[in-house]
Amino acid sequence: MNSDSIPTADAISKLIQELNKLPGIGLKSAQRLAYHLLRASDEQTKLLAEAILSVKQKTKLCSVCLNITDADPCSICRSPQRDPSKVCIVEQPQDILALEHTKSYSGRYHVLHGAISPTEGIGTEDIRIKELMERLKDGSVTEVILASNPTLEGEQTAMYLNKLISAIGIKVTRLARGLPFGTELEYADDVTLTRAMEGRQEF
């Protein structure tokens, strides 16, 4: 019996299994990727494997804003161009990427790494609120912009933080919650429409 054949089949099914766990990768795509990697050059697969490993080994959280970074503090917290008196609160590091892409914000950030979700048992201790409050203590921040998601969890998080931060005398603002660009009015839900109407601005 060929002793190699079984481990090889095991190895490929293991790879398919792991790829299948990635977001947006179904079983079919996982199989396609696995067989593609099997045919790829040694060099190519080595580069990929190293890139995956170094993502975990070389990145850490910025000690100021808790964004994912390879240098501490991160490039945004280090930059003299960024206004240190404004801090924008987001749920996930990916949200910073989205906001940075707009090039319309010049303050700094704080990443909560989650949102309050009572029915999932996620409370204030489970997200990075303590670090935020510590950071706001020295009085150098004058405006906090709440940019948690317009979902029930994001709203609850924003309402909670608003109470907490207003109480220490810092101005709190919330990203406008209105109609997303490219949507049609007739499909908008009541909450979005009500808030869009309340948040209307002079033309």
Next chain:
Amino acid sequence: MTKPRNYQTEAIIIKKTKLGEADRILTLYTPHLGKIQAVAKGVRRPRSKMSGHLELLTHSLVSLARGRNLDTITGSQTINSFLPLKSDLELSSYALYAIELVNQFAADDVEDYPVFQLLLETMKNLSQGGDKELLLRYFELHLLNEVGYRPQLEQCVSCHSPLKEVTNAFSPGAGGMLCPACRQSQPFSHPLSPEALKALRSLQNDDYSAASKLKIDQKLAQHLEMVMRNYLRYLLEREVKSVAWLDSLKAQGR
């Protein structure tokens, strides 16, 4: 009964779980299909036409297509967005507790129209500013009536004698009241004053307009909360998750 290929139902959204990059699995509580799960595709993208109609604590009209595994939501329209609930940290937290309980106690695909009505009524009463604690106790006892865990409050569960106007005891394990004599042999029970028992009976049997007229001071309210919390914990064999959050909100309010 098999569902048609495409169907429409009213629903209250009671749970959501992320699926893949942009989808969610939603748990819907419906008037005639009971608790069902369905996939909502693309609802985590900003351009989704459905996402706002499929948020937790929303009463919507939902269109679904039967699937091999889970049904897929093909459209949704808000009936009541419960904006006053969602715009208030405390109210939304109380309402989240209610939907978590429904999710815990309801079996899949079992019609229970009174539970649907009860949940809707509770969300409405909460958003209209009723006594939040009283509302939750009313909700808990009426939910238990429906799902088969109605606690026995009229007579002693052990000797079946009617309860006298003295301090009796509530036993979660026995599912109701124990008289002072029977209480001796039941270690896990807590004393219940005649006033507390009267309040529980009213909350269990009356409709909300009558039960909401109960006058309950803070001490009694806390006692009733403790009794119900112990009973629910016993039935579910774990703590209701949103209880911890409600407690931390209350601690801050004090």
